[in-house]
Amino acid sequence: YPIIRFKGQNRIRKVSYHLSLNGEEISDIHSINKSDLPPSADDNFNPHLLSPTISELWDTLSLLTSNYDEVIGIFSSAAISPMYNIAQKAAAKLEANARIHIIDSRTSSVGLSILVMQAAIQAEKGESSKTIIQNLYTKIPQIFTLFNIPSLSYLYYNNLIDRSQAFVGEKLELLPYFVIEEDDFITTDKMRNDRHITDYFLEFLNEFENVEFVSFLHSTVLNSQASKLIRELVKHKFPDAEFFEHKIPITLAILFGPKCQGMIVVDNEVL
Incomplete structure (x- = not known):
């Protein structure tokens, strides 16, 4: 770290x-x-x-x-x-x-x-x-927050979604993405496998133009294949940007589940 x-x-x-x-x-x-x-x-x-x-x-x-x-x-x-x-x-x-x-x-x-x-x-x-x-x-408007949260039951017990949404989503093995958008915590897309999860993070990052900082949060080993791909994209498209990866802290693991992954992007293009 x-x-x-x-x-x-x-x-x-x-x-x-x-x-x-x-x-x-x-x-x-x-x-x-x-x-x-x-x-x-x-x-x-x-x-x-x-x-x-x-x-x-x-x-x-x-x-x-x-x-x-x-x-x-x-x-x-x-x-x-x-x-x-x-x-x-x-x-x-x-x-x-x-x-x-x-x-x-x-x-x-x-x-x-x-x-x-x-x-x-x-x-x-x-x-x-x-x-x-x-x-x-x-x-604040320049900071973008995206999380992939497969353990939807943790969201239920933290009063962020209802019980049926949580347990049906887990039973169907959905891998949904959530963003913090102003005053809302909303789902954007649902993935079906780990490869699609990484692809979505890369697509999300590609939407920006003037990135200052990127942080990739995850629960796996540091310098994983996903983090390598993200790091390479940052290096290629945003050579002046800082890139860090972190293992998720215990607070996020309790809030979003131990398998959650996230990306924080600071984009100076937003005024």
Whole structure:
């Protein structure tokens, strides 16, 4: 994994999810390994993410506003997580709410990290919160997020699709793609085999014109055949773009299932 260090990194404070496993809340989400997750969730084993409560986020924001002049909270897309809406409610209850800015990233994982890093670097340079927020809202539409999710049952237990859609889709062995598009988490196409999955990622990438950054997330070994093909396309079509591959983090594995794959693209052509 690439280890990226940057000025302003010390300004970042992470808000973590909790884990619910078969109805039992577990505060340390890393107490479960990706290898513990079965291909499908069911009534006997159904991990899902729990966002912090309003009270917990109130405590976090209260502490931050007592130590800093202003706080910018950037959260995973509200289309896949309630944490953004919970943070808004928590901020509204604070007397210092005028100094708190809650932002829906409209992405997740690496896409979220890109926005957080940008904000932290600009804060370290002394940019005003107004400028930082304006630049975030410029960058957000430039980030495109695509996931292939064969384990639809995980989406059901995380309240993202209904039960019949999840279990019929898994029974038919569909391999659907989902995108985060503004306020929605929507399916685009359904594949039938792994080769078509890779082809779709390549077609998705080919739609862009001025790519700055590409991240390929997956659950297999690093430098797989799929990642090699994607890397070659980036090198050929976007020679100045950065390419990284990552194994999916435990949060995504619990949310989308252990077999999910994803691509994050930053395209500067979008204004």
